[in-house]
Amino acid sequence: MTAAGKITQQLRALGSAEAAGHARRFFKTGPGQYGEGDLFIGIRVPVLRKLAKKLAGISRDDAGELLQSPFHEARLLALLIMTLQYKQGGHEAAIYRAYLRNTHKINNWDLVDVTAEHIIGAHLFERDRKPLYRLAKSKNLWERRIAILSTFYFIRRNQFDDTLAIAGLLLNDREDLIHKAVGWMLRETGKRDLQAEETFLLPRYKKMPRTMLRYAIERFPEARRKAYLNGTL
Numbered sequence: 009m010t011a012a013g014k015i016t017q018q019l020r021a022l023g024s025a026e027a028a029g030h031a032r033r034f035f036k037t038g039p040g041q042y043g044e045g046d047l048f049i050g051i052r053v054p055v056l057r058k059l060a061k062k063l064a065g066i067s068r069d070d071a072g073e074l075l076q077s078p079f080h081e082a083r084l085l086a087l088l089i090m091t092l093q094y095k096q097g098g099h100e101a102a103i104y105r106a107y108l109r110n111t112h113k114i115n116n117w118d119l120v121d122v123t124a125e126h127i128i129g130a131h132l133f134e135r136d137r138k139p140l141y142r143l144a145k146s147k148n149l150w151e152r153r154i155a156i157l158s159t160f161y162f163i164r165r166n167q168f169d170d171t172l173a174i175a176g177l178l179l180n181d182r183e184d185l186i187h188k189a190v191g192w193m194l195r196e197t198g199k200r201d202l203q204a205e206e207t208f209l210l211p212r213y214k215k216m217p218r219t220m221l222r223y224a225i226e227r228f229p230e231a232r233r234k235a236y237l238n239g240t241l
Contacts, residue, residue: 011066012073016082018059023049023081035080035116042149042185043116051081053118060088068099072106075113083113087123094127104131108139111151117185124154129161137170144177149185152178156189160196168197168204179212184219191223199227214239 009017028050035043066089075086087107094103107114107127114120132139143155156178159171175190198205205224213221213236225233235241 010073011070012077015063015066015070015074015085016077016079019049019051019079019082019085022051022055025050027052031080035118042183046080046116047078049079049081053084053122056081056085057088060085060092063089064092064096068093068102068106072110075106075110080116080119084119084122087114087119091123091126094130100131103127111148111154114154115150117153117189120150120153120157124157125160125164128154129158132158133161133165140170140174141177144174149183152181152183152186153189156186156193159193163193163196163200166200168201171197172204172208175208176212179216179220181217184217187217187220188223191220191226194220194224195226198224209236210241213241 028048031048031050032046035046035048037043037046037048063085068090071086071089071093074082074089077083077086090103090107094100104127107123114123128140140155140158143151143158146152146155156171156174159174162168163171171193175194178186178190181187181190194205194208197208209216209221209224216224221236225236228236
């Protein structure tokens with residue numbers, strides 16, 4: 009049995025049928041929903057994070073094999089391991105390329121949100137950021153979410169231009185999960201530079217998806233927030 013197979017066995021021993029049922033509902037795995045058909049073992053994220061630290065020394069090939077698993081928690085574990093391996097240094101480019109080759113396996117919001125900034129954002133911070141714009145124009149929901157969430161790495165370092173540019177590309181996206189992600193990144197921008205966020209919002213807020221706007225202005229003073237919601241600015 010491969011290392012990935014042994015890890016999967018270990019995960020299945022840690023699983024809970026009750027937790028798996030809750031996860032299937034929470035991550036919308038029903039027919040026509042965004043996580044349709046995904047399989048869950050039923051393991052909490054803190055357990056997976058702890059396990060990832062213990063397994064960070066496995067080979068990149070083994071992590072890549074684990075990422076092919078049909079089980080959501082195994083894919084999340086693989087991505088957490090890849091994130092730790094990226095931070096350890098030495099094989100950053102290979103991990104970055106492996107991540108992009110497997111976006112079809114990074115197929116729910118949690119898988120994107122805990123990893124994209126730490127691999128894609130980190131890798132592109134001092135490089136050409138055109139790959140983010142290609143992802144933002146993808147037909148794949150999760151690649152578009154990767155594009156905007158990767159810029160969190162830049163936001164944390166007080167660089168906002170790419171976040172705002174990609175937010176503009178995604179302004180009319182059809183997916184609620186993109187509206188939430190863009191609004192979240194706009195809010196994070198505003199926490200560091202309110203003027204930059206409002207410069208983006210003011211000419212656009214009346215035509216933004218309502219969810220995106222609500223997320224973006226969530227921390228605004230109440231009067232200012234209501235003015236945005238009422239369209240009176």
